[in-house]
Amino acid sequence: MFFEKYQLELITTGFLLLFLLVVRFILITLVTKISRKNGINLARIHLMNRYISVALFLLAMLIIPFIFGSQFKDLAVVFSSIFAVIGIGLFAIWSILSNITSGIIMFFSFPYKVGDKIQIHDKDFPIEGIIEDIRAFQLHLRLDDGDLVTYPNNLMLQKAVTLIEKDAIEDEFDDGTDLI
Structure with missing residues (x-):
């Protein structure tokens, strides 16, 4: 019953995930080639590839509720609550975020x-x-x-x-x- 009711949404989600996997493959290949050409350490390349994967995963988690019919106003309350909790937690660990951001900057321009x-x-x-x-x-x-x-x-x-x-x-x- 669930699969029949949400067949179109499940197919659309499958295409979205397939598209994001292709984008991930292209981005990781591109970052790896550019990094190796510039002589960047393999550990740093793997780190950037993880950042790409996490960013695409978060993008998928943001898009999928809209595929299943959620409205922006419905998700706004959920996301604002989540971001408020994350914001308070991140403020407490701003130094760690600063180091991660600096690590990304250093990856491209150090x-x-x-x-x-x-x-x-x-x-x-x-x-x-x-x-x-x-x-x-x-x-x-x-x-x-x-x-x-x-x-x-x-x-x-x-x-x-x-x-x-x-x-x-x-x-x-x-x-x-x-x-x-």
């Missing part, structure tokens, strides 16, 4: 790569190290003394950074020995 030796000009705590990893929330820097420092992405966009040595990690192994 001039340094894994292996580069950089200096962060922080007035209180200047840091100099080799970029070991760039993650969603923070950058991992290996200091000259071997210590690992995690530096928040949002601070990376706020502080002046100097490139000291490009691909410093590769230079350590230029003696002819293989890593494998």
Whole structure:
């Protein structure tokens, strides 16, 4: 009975999901090709691909109720309540969101790569190290003394950074020995 009553809506939902899967495939392929061409770390590529998947999933969850006949005014109350709760929760964790947003910005426009030796000009705590990893929330820097420092992405966009040595990690192994 349910399937007969909502047959058209279910078919439309199926086409929407199929369309979004094709769009996801195209976007992920495009981001991966552009990222590899620009020498972006594989972990960062996977992170951006996850962001694309989540955004398309949320878009599907927004469109599907309209396919089944919901009116905007009906959903406005639900969404405003959800956004109010999320807004209060997000205000409490604004630092995490700031780091995620900075991570996305750094993915597209960060001039340094894994292996580069950089200096962060922080007035209180200047840091100099080799970029070991760039993650969603923070950058991992290996200091000259071997210590690992995690530096928040949002601070990376706020502080002046100097490139000291490009691909410093590769230079350590230029003696002819293989890593494998």
